Amino acid sequence: MYLVPDTNVFLECKHFDDVDWREITGEKDVVLVILPKVIHELDVHKFSHHNKKKAEKARKLLKRIEQLIDNNENTKKGIPVIIEKSLGADVSSSYADDVIIAEVLALKRGHPDEKVVLASADIGMGLNAQSKGIDVLKIEDSLLETLVDERDEKIRKLTEELQRLKNQQPRLYLTFPGGYEKNTIDFSEFDKKASDPEFIEDLVEREISEAIHKAHSFGHYLLDKNDSEILAYRKEYREYLEAVYNYNRTTFCLSFELHNSGTAVAEDILVFLNFPETIELSKSPFRAVKRPRRPYSFSVSHQFPDAINSLMGTIGVDKDNWILVKPKDHQVSYSRKIVQHNLMSTLEKIHCRLATVNDRRSFSIDYTIHAKWLLEQKKGTLNIIFGNSK
Numbered sequence: 001m002y003l004v005p006d007t008n009v010f011l012e013c014k015h016f017d018d019v020d021w022r023e024i025t026g027e028k029d030v031v032l033v034i035l036p037k038v039i040h041e042l043d044v045h046k047f048s049h050h051n052k053k054k055a056e057k058a059r060k061l062l063k064r065i066e067q068l069i070d071n072n073e074n075t076k077k078g079i080p081v082i083i084e085k086s087l088g089a090d091v092s093s094s095y096a097d098d099v100i101i102a103e104v105l106a107l108k109r110g111h112p113d114e115k116v117v118l119a120s121a122d123i124g125m126g127l128n129a130q131s132k133g134i135d136v137l138k139i140e141d142s143l144l145e146t147l148v149d150e151r152d153e154k155i156r157k158l159t160e161e162l163q164r165l166k167n168q169q170p171r172l173y174l175t176f177p178g179g180y181e182k183n184t185i186d187f188s189e190f191d192k193k194a195s196d197p198e199f200i201e202d203l204v205e206r207e208i209s210e211a212i213h214k215a216h217s218f219g220h221y222l223l224d225k226n227d228s229e230i231l232a233y234r235k236e237y238r239e240y241l242e243a244v245y246n247y248n249r250t251t252f253c254l255s256f257e258l259h260n261s262g263t264a265v266a267e268d269i270l271v272f273l274n275f276p277e278t279i280e281l282s283k284s285p286f287r288a289v290k291r292p293r294r295p296y297s298f299s300v301s302h303q304f305p306d307a308i309n310s311l312m313g314t315i316g317v318d319k320d321n322w323i324l325v326k327p328k329d330h331q332v333s334y335s336r337k338i339v340q341h342n343l344m345s346t347l348e349k350i351h352c353r354l355a356t357v358n359d360r361r362s363f364s365i366d367y368t369i370h371a372k373w374l375l376e377q378k379k380g381t382l383n384i385i386f387g388n389s390k
Contacts, residue, residue: 001027004104006120007041010061011054013143020077032081037099097125104134171262172369172378177255185252186387194245204238215296229295236292243289250354251286259344267372271334274366280353283325323348360386
């Protein structure tokens with residue numbers, strides 16, 4: 001039997017000199033036939049193959065083939081080797097597979113009494129040859145060998161290192177308290193009170209009674225509900241209550257938790273949150289509604305002075321863990337120096353305000369997290385839903 005190895009058999013398999021081709025084929029008489037195109041391919045690969053070890057193997061193969069032919073020797077396993085130099089193959093294509101198949105067909109025509117078999121580790125090549133009427137010996141995986149050159153080995157090590165870093169890195173994400181990605185803001189209590197005229201009127205009456213009582217304690221004994229200043233105060237106080245309940249129905253606080261579920265510590269963390277344009281933001285409570293002064297009394301207004309508000313906005317800030325609010329950009333930024341793996345950090349509250357009650361619509365907060373050793377920034381979305389909005 002004439003066994004014709006494809007180029008890939010020489011490069012991808014164990015050295016042809018060490019293979020018992022009789023055992024592989026099940027034939028007693030086997031002759032290895034090396035085609036001109038295969039010699040040419042090996043000659044090309046000895047310098048140009050991207051794998052240095054395979055290029056070196058090609059050089060050694062050519063030298064061994066030359067030695068066997070010049071000395072008329074058999075392989076180590078006793079297999080004869082011949083080179084068919086002038087086959088007269090009829091082929092118009094320069095594609096290596098087509099040329100080899102054409103040379104095998106020419107070999108069959110030149111040796112009609114011999115069984116000619118193509119050995120190939122390339123499935124596509126084998127199917128193409130079979131379609132041309134050529135018997136094919138499929139090379140089993142046990143004959144294949146892996147030759148890794150220095151460059152491939154470096155790539156392999158870098159790939160492993162990259163995977164190790166991916167497996168040993170922080171995994172950061174943001175939630176509301178309790179680990180939830182959705183938060184419901186419930187204004188139902190304030191909505192109910194604000195929409196109840198009797199409730200509001202009852203509060204007004206109680207305040208007027210208290211104001212008259214206080215005025216009496218300051219010597220205004222003849223004062224009653226029909227006093228002009230009391231009547232004016234009644235109107236002011238009703239408007240004040242309406243403003244208070246509007247404040248309570250349009251302002252709310254949001255808290256966040258920064259989680260690290262990864263296998264490494266997260267360091268130098270920056271979190272950026274982007275809010276819709278309808279949301280006004282502050283790191284301190286919004287200025288409270290000013291309470292009107294009672295007539296005939298020395299009571300003070302119940303509201304936070306601007307100086308106190310400003311002070312409250314700086315509490316707990318340091319160079320490593322801080323919060324920055326950009327109202328015009330509708331953006332909030334947090335900084336955290338470190339978050340241990342499998343732990344979380346509670347971020348400072350954000351105070352939010354809507355322009356009107358009608359602006360109470362569900363919205364999303366998009367966030368981005370950057371951190372040292374984080375291979376790519378983490379992006380996510382948190383959702384706010386207003387419960388029982390009117």
